[in-house]
Amino acid sequence: MNNKINIIKEQKIKHLLVDLPIKIYWYQQVGSTNMVAQKLYQQTKLSQSLLVGSDCQTAGYGKRQRHFISNTGGVYLSLVTHVPQLTSQNQGLLTTGIAWCLHKTIRQQFGISTDIKWVNDLLLYGRKIAGILTEQVAAQTVIIGIGCNLFQPNLEQQLASSTNLLSSTPTNEQFCHFVAGLIKQIWTFLPNFAQGQFLPEYQKYLPMLGQQVTVQLGKKVITGTALKLDSQANLILNCNGHALTINSGEVIKIRSN
The missing domain is CATH 3.30.930.10 (Bira Bifunctional Protein; Domain 2)
Known part of the structure; x- marks a missing residue:
């Protein structure tokens, strides 16, 4: 080098x-x-x-x-x-x-x-x-x-x-x-x-919590309300009343409720 x-x-x-x-x-x-x-x-x-x-x-x-x-x-x-x-x-x-x-x-x-x-x-x-x-x-x-x-x-x-x-x-x-x-x-x-x-x-420094977010998972896109992180720092989304755990991906959109 x-x-x-x-x-x-x-x-x-x-x-x-x-x-x-x-x-x-x-x-x-x-x-x-x-x-x-x-x-x-x-x-x-x-x-x-x-x-x-x-x-x-x-x-x-x-x-x-x-x-x-x-x-x-x-x-x-x-x-x-x-x-x-x-x-x-x-x-x-x-x-x-x-x-x-x-x-x-x-x-x-x-x-x-x-x-x-x-x-x-x-x-x-x-x-x-x-x-x-x-x-x-x-x-x-x-x-x-x-x-x-x-x-x-x-x-x-x-x-x-x-x-x-x-x-x-x-x-x-x-x-x-x-x-x-x-x-x-x-x-x-x-x-x-x-x-x-x-x-x-x-x-405390995650403004997205409580907001509607869109997460890109490979070619898949998931939208839900960001509730909290679990003990392994996975994101918990409320998707139409169901709790969904996201362990990877990228938040591509945040919309205030």
Whole structure:
């Protein structure tokens, strides 16, 4: 890989995370941090966790390989780590929990409270400011990919459904403290994520609860009233008087009752 390292950010983030057993790489530009992280994982076989970050991405992607706008002014990172408690039953708790970690870090670092769209998109004033993509690369080993719009000029002109978290470009100091704070938050969360202790607080920031929502499940579309999340972070819908449990998919429409 010939990606150029951003020495200033990489050294600062390494300093802030010196107590954690994580190998850290921060680039000026990559195609996709998830793809770079996957290649590094294959080369190292994960003797320790990996953090790959970049100032911008040229081929960032989200759910269903959708293009994710990743211009300079956002945070783009991928954490590869072993999660011993991970099973096929509790994957929903991992993805929702990472969204909760990001929500908490934004509030702590910038004093801004975001909303959450199940499963793991963060919203500000109804527009998307962050997305999360968790990919399993081996048994109980995952890549946690996070993209967050801090301040990308002209973002809303490129994509009206998105917005920036901040009103101006953060300093390198602010940027690195935000990244380090997020990784520490995730690091603390992961050992006990399967207990789902965050769910009551997480649900307070889901504006869709009590509203009529439309969920895309592959080629299938389901509409119902979003009631609550169960103990595994699955969405419970009221569909014509019947409770339906949704464990995957994407909320594509929310209509206030």
